[in-house]
Amino acid sequence: MxxxxxxxxxxxxxxxxxxxxxxxxxxxxxxxxxxxxxIVECEAxxxxxxxxxxxxxxxxxxxxxxxxxxxxxxxxxxxxxxxxLFNVVTNVAGTPxxxxxxxxxxxxxxxxxxxxxPSRHIYQLGKGPGKLTRALGxxxxxxxxxxxxxxLHLYDDGFVYPENKIIRSPRIGVDYAGDDAxxxxxxxxxxxxxxxx
DNA sequence: TATAAGATTTACT
DNA sequence: GTAAATCTTATAT
Numbered sequence: 001m002x003x004x005x006x007x008x009x010x011x012x013x014x015x016x017x018x019x020x021x022x023x024x025x026x027x028x029x030x031x032x033x034x035x036x037x038x039i040v041e042c043e044a045x046x047x048x049x050x051x052x053x054x055x056x057x058x059x060x061x062x063x064x065x066x067x068x069x070x071x072x073x074x075x076x077x078x079x080x081x082x083x084x085l086f087n088v089v090t091n092v093a094g095t096p097x098x099x100x101x102x103x104x105x106x107x108x109x110x111x112x113x114x115x116x117x118p119s120r121h122i123y124q125l126g127k128g129p130g131k132l133t134r135a136l137g138x139x140x141x142x143x144x145x146x147x148x149x150x151x152l153h154l155y156d157d158g159f160v161y162p163e164n165k166i167i168r169s170p171r172i173g174v175d176y177a178g179d180d181a182x183x184x185x186x187x188x189x190x191x192x193x194x195x196x197x
Numbered sequence: 198t199a200t201a202a203g204a205t206t207t208a209c210t
Numbered sequence: 211g212t213a214a215a216t217c218t219t220a221t222a223t
Contacts (some may be wrong), residue, residue: 042206052204054219061219074219081216083205100204118207128207173204197207 001075004154009071014097017090018044025155028136035112037104037126041188041195043171045098052177055096061177064142066095076143083130086138101128105194123193165190
């Protein structure tokens with residue numbers, strides 16, 4: 001129970017962390033408005049050797065710099081000029097692992113989420129990496145943000161999905177990554193309405 | 198400086 | 211099913 005502590009993020013195995021993030025709450029508290037959702041879909045990006053990652057080959061730019069910091073902060077970037085994608089940075093400083101959050105099931109502040117997005121159906125609000133950031137109010141200015149903060153953090157409320165509901169599959173939208181696109185680094189909840197297609 | 202492409206979503210044919 | 215929206219980064223002039 002409680003906020004996920006720093007050591008949760010700074011462990012070595014990013015696949016294990018991605019797996020354990022399912023069922024946790026992603027909480028934002030911007031401008032005094034609390035919104036949260038339960039994570040039902042995420043993907044692991046395993047550092048400089050992973051062709052699907054922005055840090056493949058040791059690439060180091062202003063954009064990806066937060067990934068090289070110690071785990072427990074956010075990495076947010078703009079995709080296709082429109083969508084903000086939210087990642088949790090894991091592992092220790094200098095090892096740029098991350099977990100992309102791809103789907104959440106809205107829990108708190110659903111009215112606020114509906115104001116932020118044109119979608120009306122609850123299960124559509126957090127279905128897809130670009131949509132959940134809009135529903136929660138996350139933008140690129142939050143890249144590098146500390147996940148121990150009141151405004152942005154992950155929370156364990158004790159909820160656990162049964163192991164037989166968790167699906168491992170290849171990552172989405174990373175065809176450019178060659179063989180690495182086939183790795184089963186995606187974790188999702190079977191049958192959940194907030195999992196993207 | 199210029200150009201292409203991207204961890205996506207939505208609207209339209 | 212196809213295409214447009216829209217902007218930062220990476221690679222090339």
